Amino acid sequence: MRQVYSILVNNHAGVLSHVAGLFTRRGYNIESIAAGPTEDTTITRIVIVAIGEENELHQIAKQLRKLYDVREVEQISYNQAVTRELVLATIKAPLSRRSEVIQLANAFGAQVINMTDDTVTLEASGNDHKVRTLLKAFEGYGISQMARTGMISLPYDGMPEDWEPIA
Amino acid sequence: MAVATKAKSQTAKQPTKLKPQKISGAEIVYRSLEREGVKYVFGHPGAILLTVLDLFLKRSKIKHLLIRHEQCAAHMAEGYARASGEVGVCLTTSGPGATNLITGITDAYMDSIPIVCFTGQVATSMVGNDAFQEADIVGMTRTITKHNYLVKSTDDLAETIQEAFYIARTGRPGPVLVDLPKDVLLGDGNYQLPEKVDLRGYKPTTKGHPRQIQRVAEAIEKSKQPLLYVGGGAIHAEAHSEIVKLAETAEIPVTYTLLGAGAFPSAHELSLGMLGMHGTAYANYATMECDLLIAVGARFDDRVTGKVSEFATRAKIIHIDIDPTAIGKNKKADIPVVGDARQVLVEVNKLIKPQTRPLWKKRIQNLRTEYPLTFDSPDGAPIKPQEAIVALSEEVGDKAIITTEVGQHQMWAAQFYNFTFPRQFISSGGLGTMGFGFPAAIGVALARPDKLAIDIAGDGSFQMVMQEIATAVQYEIPVKVFLLNNATLGMVRQWQDLFMDRRFSEVDFESSPDYVKLAEAFGASGRRIVDKEEIRPAIQEMINTPGPFILDVIVDPDELVFPMVPAGGATKDMIVRDSRKKILQGKLSALPDN
Ligand SMILES: Cc1cc2nc3c(=O)[nH]c(=O)nc-3n(C[C@H](O)[C@H](O)[C@H](O)COP(=O)(O)OP(=O)(O)OC[C@H]3O[C@@H](n4cnc5c(N)ncnc54)[C@H](O)[C@@H]3O)c2cc1C
Ligand SMILES: Cc1ncc(C[n+]2csc(CCOP(=O)(O)OP(=O)(O)O)c2C)c(N)n1
Ligand SMILES: [Mg+2]
Numbered sequence: 001m002r003q004v005y006s007i008l009v010n011n012h013a014g015v016l017s018h019v020a021g022l023f024t025r026r027g028y029n030i031e032s033i034a035a036g037p038t039e040d041t042t043i044t045r046i047v048i049v050a051i052g053e054e055n056e057l058h059q060i061a062k063q064l065r066k067l068y069d070v071r072e073v074e075q076i077s078y079n080q081a082v083t084r085e086l087v088l089a090t091i092k093a094p095l096s097r098r099s100e101v102i103q104l105a106n107a108f109g110a111q112v113i114n115m116t117d118d119t120v121t122l123e124a125s126g127n128d129h130k131v132r133t134l135l136k137a138f139e140g141y142g143i144s145q146m147a148r149t150g151m152i153s154l155p156y157d158g159m160p161e162d163w164e165p166i167a
Numbered sequence: 168m169a170v171a172t173k174a175k176s177q178t179a180k181q182p183t184k185l186k187p188q189k190i191s192g193a194e195i196v197y198r199s200l201e202r203e204g205v206k207y208v209f210g211h212p213g214a215i216l217l218t219v220l221d222l223f224l225k226r227s228k229i230k231h232l233l234i235r236h237e238q239c240a241a242h243m244a245e246g247y248a249r250a251s252g253e254v255g256v257c258l259t260t261s262g263p264g265a266t267n268l269i270t271g272i273t274d275a276y277m278d279s280i281p282i283v284c285f286t287g288q289v290a291t292s293m294v295g296n297d298a299f300q301e302a303d304i305v306g307m308t309r310t311i312t313k314h315n316y317l318v319k320s321t322d323d324l325a326e327t328i329q330e331a332f333y334i335a336r337t338g339r340p341g342p343v344l345v346d347l348p349k350d351v352l353l354g355d356g357n358y359q360l361p362e363k364v365d366l367r368g369y370k371p372t373t374k375g376h377p378r379q380i381q382r383v384a385e386a387i388e389k390s391k392q393p394l395l396y397v398g399g400g401a402i403h404a405e406a407h408s409e410i411v412k413l414a415e416t417a418e419i420p421v422t423y424t425l426l427g428a429g430a431f432p433s434a435h436e437l438s439l440g441m442l443g444m445h446g447t448a449y450a451n452y453a454t455m456e457c458d459l460l461i462a463v464g465a466r467f468d469d470r471v472t473g474k475v476s477e478f479a480t481r482a483k484i485i486h487i488d489i490d491p492t493a494i495g496k497n498k499k500a501d502i503p504v505v506g507d508a509r510q511v512l513v514e515v516n517k518l519i520k521p522q523t524r525p526l527w528k529k530r531i532q533n534l535r536t537e538y539p540l541t542f543d544s545p546d547g548a549p550i551k552p553q554e555a556i557v558a559l560s561e562e563v564g565d566k567a568i569i570t571t572e573v574g575q576h577q578m579w580a581a582q583f584y585n586f587t588f589p590r591q592f593i594s595s596g597g598l599g600t601m602g603f604g605f606p607a608a609i610g611v612a613l614a615r616p617d618k619l620a621i622d623i624a625g626d627g628s629f630q631m632v633m634q635e636i637a638t639a640v641q642y643e644i645p646v647k648v649f650l651l652n653n654a655t656l657g658m659v660r661q662w663q664d665l666f667m668d669r670r671f672s673e674v675d676f677e678s679s680p681d682y683v684k685l686a687e688a689f690g691a692s693g694r695r696i697v698d699k700e701e702i703r704p705a706i707q708e709m710i711n712t713p714g715p716f717i718l719d720v721i722v723d724p725d726e727l728v729f730p731m732v733p734a735g736g737a738t739k740d741m742i743v744r745d746s747r748k749k750i751l752q753g754k755l756s757a758l759p760d761n
Binding site: 021024025026027056059 | 291294295296303305306317319
């Protein structure tokens, strides 16, 4: 199971390694991790995507809450939160296929940020599903380099407790 | 089925390729150790290790020794590694067995010693649950290992162990820990290895850059007052003969660190002995006067430089080190050379022309006669620790490999023993671990049965690890403990003597064991001496008595180690001789910061 954790921590040295240590101790790989300041400069938001057994993932959330510097932990399912990730990818696009690649990019709302004789570099953002679909679509052309920010996320504001999203 | 286990395979870079075959995790561990050429495993058991331990009963290629405390198992592995240059190995159980290793691993890390520690771990499904005897040893040792692993599948085991040994022994050596969950040992997996260890992102540079080597040779030729400053890295690199060649060809005096002792013969006419806080005065003054300082595998530690901004201020600095992060860390290098000390010096020596430096040599000679390394031994006074070491050095000399504990005795051993070959002096430098020397000596005795392993010990340190006499007796390991017994924690007492108006707080032992009876209780032998005349006959008795032996030498507790550069002070602030009364009257204004 994949799980997104949104964790608010005190902005102190060493907190990130403490948080990451809880995952590595169980031998879990962190799929992505993104950290950055929040509206309150003393607080950092860390968003972690990890894969593991459901029980364990709950247990980790509890252990995270026990850490002195951790303020808040939310386990988020995708459709209850805004999730976004930024991707930069260099696609192999010789002149003969360039327009095809650009057309496809447009379909995803991706921007062209660099171009050479045989490559096109794109910037795209979106939720997990969109990013995956996009990368899949370009796989056939060949992706020569890629960087991803990892997912960041915010819960939807003002959602009623009993709100059931339509899948 | 048979796996090649030539002793040589320790250094073999290309392991034999083996056909994939499913065998148990425990079997993979044993075969991997065989393949790496391991001869001894220093261990302490626990239930998680049962399947591995069983193999030591059935096979005889590798000898497992049952050590009484895991910290000592790590120090023994270190002693073995420091004496032989090969990787030392320990094996302990999970939880407390693993955490007991931590001091030993840190010691190895600080002094760049290649050891591989295997620890049992609870089953992978339990990891992270605070299971019985679970400790997050991988997390705990992250900052004290060169690398560590939690093995998650039996299929990964063989390759992980191969990597662990490779990482421990290559580049800047260091400790590696491999955590072995119970189910990984019990399960079956493939024993499959790549043809060649090839690790992305880990490619130590061993060959020095030709341009830099050229610059080194030119700087040496131009220099009027060069000085070689040799450290532990020269020993890891086996660079001793190249150092002698360079020193003699270009007439360069040589000083060494605590960990570099043995890399250059102490009694060589170009040797200045050790430098640093308790180095010889003439070595320290030479660092102030030299115009070129050639550091070979040394890391400008604060015990060497004192106040680093005032260290070797007149000198251009050449720094040869295999670890690029060691260069420029404490002191800016004018000519940095990244590479293996031996390989670099081989190239340097090809470019060096014979040179003589009569003026510099004369100056050094004058410093030597003006500020000799001495001590007083009035008639009727108690045995001075220094004279005991001089006697030991004269009686056993190059027949022995010396280990030490940590304290005053350690410094006197470095100052007064006459070292003639590399790996002859084995001591805990970076961490300064009391209790290191005795277990290390046991490792030394196994690595070098042709030599006599002698621990020059302090009584405080020895009391931390004396249970290992049982190990030495059980395996008939003939280690000797040359105990400089001042009934106090001498080194701390020395600071109280010099800097706290002789207020001796919490350092004197009002109760000490009877070390002779202690030895006998364990089945070893011992003797106590209090008179100077007894020193040499007692040393003879010690070396001629088979098996472990404790020679309890009652020494003067008021003796202090000099010269001394007060911590945080500059080389020029060095207190050269024991002029204690004057010091006490003058009272040092500032307290040292550690
Ligand atoms: C009570 C006490 C007092 C002490 N007093 C002194 C003192 O007066 N004088 C003193 O010298 N020390 C003293 N020490 C020891 C001191 O703390 C340091 O441990 C020691 O000085 C470090 O020695 P080193 O520079 O040779 O470094 P090491 O720790 O041996 O480091 C070796 C260096 O060589 C490099 N290296 C490794 N392999 C190679 C290779 N193949 N080729 C090239 N480079 C390589 C490493 O990267 C590293 O930078 C004292 C220790 C104690 C406990
Ligand atoms: C494990 C450990 N604890 C404390 C110290 C601090 N320390 C450094 S030297 C020393 C005294 C050592 O006493 P002893 O072994 O008797 O040697 P001596 O100085 O008397 O020769 C102490 C306590 C240390 N280095 N290691
Ligand atoms: Mg003592």
